[in-house]
Amino acid sequence: MLADSLRQWLDAHADSLDEGPAHAHEVLPRLAQHGLFGLGVPVAEGGQGGSLGDALEAIAGVAGHSLTAGFVFWAQRAFVEYLLQSPNAALRQRWLPGLLQGTQAGATGLSNAMKYLGGIEALQVEAAPVGAAGHAGSGNADDLELRGRVPWATNLVPPGRFVVAVAASRSDGAKPFVAALPGDAAGLQRSADLDLIALRGSHTAALSIEGLQIGPADVIHADANHFLPRVRPAFMGLQLGLCIGLARASLAAASARAGAGRDVLGGPLQQQRHALELATATLHAGLSDGRFLDRPQALFRLRLELNDIVQQSLQLELHASGGRAYHRDQPLGFARRWREAAFIPIVTPSVTQLQGALAGAALATTSS
């Protein structure tokens, strides 16, 4: 349950956050002020305690008012989760306090890594031992020099007030790893904000990496192939808060407008409400008992289901609102939700990627 003052601020600024950067810098401090980044973070680590389910509900709560703010929240909280699951305690101590206080932005450039995990893309960042890159003697024996590109990352608060998680392969054949790159590091260049159709206040940009040096102190996990599947339930599970929040908001708007003469919408609305409750309960249960670690396909199916529920809910909101939904001068929020909903199927792991993964698994079962 969000505080009234936060709900009111989100409602008043949701269009502005969708349309441009004017209020983007206010999102992190406002969410932090309400303690939202510490939900599901152990008290011993400076958080509020509680479960991942608490964080999921808070992301859903924020996303129901502004998907831009909800997605920024997800990026920040996902980065916090990487630190919590990292064996590198010093790295956690370095970044966690600022992230929880909202003075430091956490970005997750791991779409490429999640596609890599699904076998559909190579890693786009490569690390070479500093000696091999021709700088022998300039640093520690374990230092690495990175080059590559992160085509998308959200929450890249300028100028360099962010830390971004990326996965990198190694030119020497050692295991790919996951690292936290400080936004002000030499060799890291942020593009201008991408020219998006929505979520324009999310500080979403691309990164070029050339000659960026890191050491073991920056490594979140030395083995990406071990770390990524372990963190995937939290990565995806928290992301599903976006679907839940958006679907709840859209169904509530549809119900409010489905009055006399629109009785025919009652059944479908009830059906989507029921499907949403069921999927949300299954997600909470799975995050709490850890079943998605061994059975990621159950989580993939939930993601597909929740995408369908979002798209159906938006259709019902449109049907219930009629021509008013098509007016720019009506304060319904429909047009914004319509654009926000277009983000849901494409955010990694995308609907297409997961359909491919499930089809591949089904094929493997029938041919074995």
Ligand SMILES: Cc1cc2nc3c(=O)[nH]c(=O)nc-3n(C[C@H](O)[C@H](O)[C@H](O)COP(=O)(O)OP(=O)(O)OC[C@H]3O[C@@H](n4cnc5c(N)ncnc54)[C@H](O)[C@@H]3O)c2cc1C
């Ligand atoms: C507003 C916004 C914010 C974003 N923020 C972040 C962020 O913070 N961090 C981040 O890492 N990314 C971010 N992204 C990127 C996003 O998560 C997706 O990765 C991206 O939109 C999809 O990549 P693409 O268009 O390059 O896919 P493409 O590689 O062009 O593929 C197109 C579609 O086909 C699917 N596909 C490709 N190959 C296969 C295959 N072999 N089998 C099945 N399906 C396949 C892809 O998953 C995708 O859905 C953001 C995107 C947007 C729009």
